[in-house]
Amino acid sequence: MTALSCVTVTLRCQIELLSYTESFVPATEAIHPDCALVVQHMKAQEDCNQILKQEESNHSTRTGCPAAWDEIRCWYRAEVGQLVSVSCANISQLFANNQGYIYRNCTEDGWSDLYPSYEEACEFTEYEETEPETTYFSNFKQVYTAGYATSLISLISAIFVFTVFRKFHCTRNYIHINLFFSFILRASAVFIKDGVLFSDENLDHCFMSTTSCKSAVAFFQFSILANYFWLLVEGMYLQTLLALTFVFQKKYFWWYILIGWGLPTTIIMAWILTRNFYDNKGCWDDTDVAFIWWIIKAPITASLLVNFIIFINVIRILVQKLRSPGVGGNDASHFKRLAKSTLLLIPLFGMHYMVFAFLPENTGAEARIFIELGLGSFQGFVVALLYCFLNGEVQAEMKKRFWKWQTQSYLSYSKRRRTLFTETSTVTQISVLDKSSPKDQPASETRTLAPNNVSGV
Structure with a gap:
C-alpha cells in the first residue's frame, strides 16, 4: 500500500469513527478493514521470507530460481525454463480486475521481468482514485x-x-x-x-x-x-x-x-x-x-x-x-x-x-x-x-x-462633569478673590506713592 493510500485510509478511519452508525466488517482481528489489507500484505512477506530461509538452508534446492518477494507477492521456486503465471485474484484485493494474469520466466540468469506489469494486467488504478478521495x-x-x-x-x-x-x-x-x-x-x-x-x-x-x-x-x-x-x-x-x-x-x-x-x-x-x-x-x-x-x-x-x-x-x-x-x-x-x-x-x-x-x-x-x-x-x-x-x-x-449600563455610564460621566465644573468654578472664584483682596491694596498704594515722595524731596 502506497503512502497516498495510507493517508486515505487514515482520513477515512477518522471520518467514519465520528459516526456512531459505522458499518460492521467481519474480520479475524479487531482492526479496520483497510488495515486488514496491510496485515495481509505483511503476513505474505513474512511467509515468503521464511520460505527463502528454508531454501537457503536446504542444499538440494539450490538449482533453479529461488523464492523471491517483489513487494507485491511471493514467487515460489521454479526450475530453469519454467513459465510461472499468477492470477490477479490471488494477489491482492486492491486490484480491480481479477481476470488478468502476470507471467514470469525462470532463466539461467534468474527470474525475468514481469509481463505484463501489475498495473496493466490487474488495472491497478490506485493513484487516480485515491487522490480525489484524499x-x-x-x-x-x-x-x-x-x-x-x-x-x-x-x-x-x-x-x-x-x-x-x-x-x-x-x-x-x-x-x-x-x-x-x-x-x-x-x-x-x-x-x-x-x-x-x-x-x-x-x-x-x-x-x-x-x-x-x-x-x-x-x-x-x-x-x-x-x-x-x-x-x-x-x-x-x-x-x-x-x-x-x-x-x-x-x-x-x-x-x-x-x-x-x-x-x-x-x-x-x-x-x-x-x-x-x-x-x-x-x-x-x-x-x-x-x-x-x-x-x-x-x-x-x-x-x-x-x-x-x-x-x-x-x-x-x-x-x-x-x-x-x-x-x-x-x-x-x-x-x-x-x-x-x-x-x-x-x-x-x-x-x-x-x-x-x-x-x-x-x-x-x-x-x-x-x-x-x-x-x-x-x-x-x-x-x-x-x-x-x-x-x-x-x-x-x-x-x-445594556440600557442600564449606558445609563450608569452617562450618569457617571455627568457626575464627573459636574464635579469638574464645580472644582473649576471654585478655583476661578478663589483667583478672583485673591486678585481683589483688600489686604493687598495698602501695599500697592505704598509702592505707588513711594517714588512720588522721593521725587518730592
Whole structure:
C-alpha cells in the first residue's frame, strides 16, 4: 500500500469513527478493514521470507530460481525454463480486475521481468482514485473542525449568559446548560481524538495501541453517549411541561441528572471493561466485534427511538393547543406557528439523526457522513443560537442590561462633569478673590506713592 493510500485510509478511519452508525466488517482481528489489507500484505512477506530461509538452508534446492518477494507477492521456486503465471485474484484485493494474469520466466540468469506489469494486467488504478478521495476527506475534516469550533465558542458564551444573569436560574435553563455542556464535551473530544490519533500522518494507525489513544476514544464515546442522553432529557422535560399542569420541576431535576450523566457513565464503564478483557487491540476505534459495539449503539438507538416518540407526541400536543378555542388566529397562522415550533424542536431533539438510525449500515455512506458529521458538528451552534441568543427573554434582559449600563455610564460621566465644573468654578472664584483682596491694596498704594515722595524731596 502506497503512502497516498495510507493517508486515505487514515482520513477515512477518522471520518467514519465520528459516526456512531459505522458499518460492521467481519474480520479475524479487531482492526479496520483497510488495515486488514496491510496485515495481509505483511503476513505474505513474512511467509515468503521464511520460505527463502528454508531454501537457503536446504542444499538440494539450490538449482533453479529461488523464492523471491517483489513487494507485491511471493514467487515460489521454479526450475530453469519454467513459465510461472499468477492470477490477479490471488494477489491482492486492491486490484480491480481479477481476470488478468502476470507471467514470469525462470532463466539461467534468474527470474525475468514481469509481463505484463501489475498495473496493466490487474488495472491497478490506485493513484487516480485515491487522490480525489484524499482531498475529499481532507476538505470534509476542515468542515467539521470549523463546525465544532463554532459550536464550542457559541455554547461557552450561552452558558456564560445563563450563569451570570440570575433571572435565568431555573430548571429549564439548568437542563439547557447541561445539554450545552454535553455538546462542549463532544466538540472537545473530537479535537482531543484528532490530536492524539491523527496529529502525525507518519504514525502507523493500523498497529497503534497506546493508553492515550484508548483514553481519547473512550472519552469520545462517553461524550457521544452523554450528548444523546441529554437530548433525551430535553424531550422528556418538554413533554412533562406540556402534559402536566402542576409539576414540581426541582423534584425531577436530579432524575434528569442521573439519566444525562449517570447512564452514560455506567455504559462507558461496561464498554471499557469489555474491551479491556475481551478485545484489547488497537486504539478501540473499530466496530468489528458486534456484541461489544452494541453496548454503545443499543442505548443510543433506544434513546433516539424514545425521543422520536416524544417528538411526535409533543407535536400532537401543540396541534391540540393551537386548535383550542382560547387560541385566536386563523388556520394559516396556526400552521406557521406549528411549523416554527417543529423546526425549533428538530435540533433540540436531534431528529436529523433519525434519517439513518434504523437503515442498514451500508446504506448511503456519503449522505450518512454528511448528515451525522457535517450537519451534526454545527448542531451545538444551532441549539445555542435558538435557545439562548434568539430567545426573547434573553434578548430583553440583554437590552435591559445594556440600557442600564449606558445609563450608569452617562450618569457617571455627568457626575464627573459636574464635579469638574464645580472644582473649576471654585478655583476661578478663589483667583478672583485673591486678585481683589483688600489686604493687598495698602501695599500697592505704598509702592505707588513711594517714588512720588522721593521725587518730592
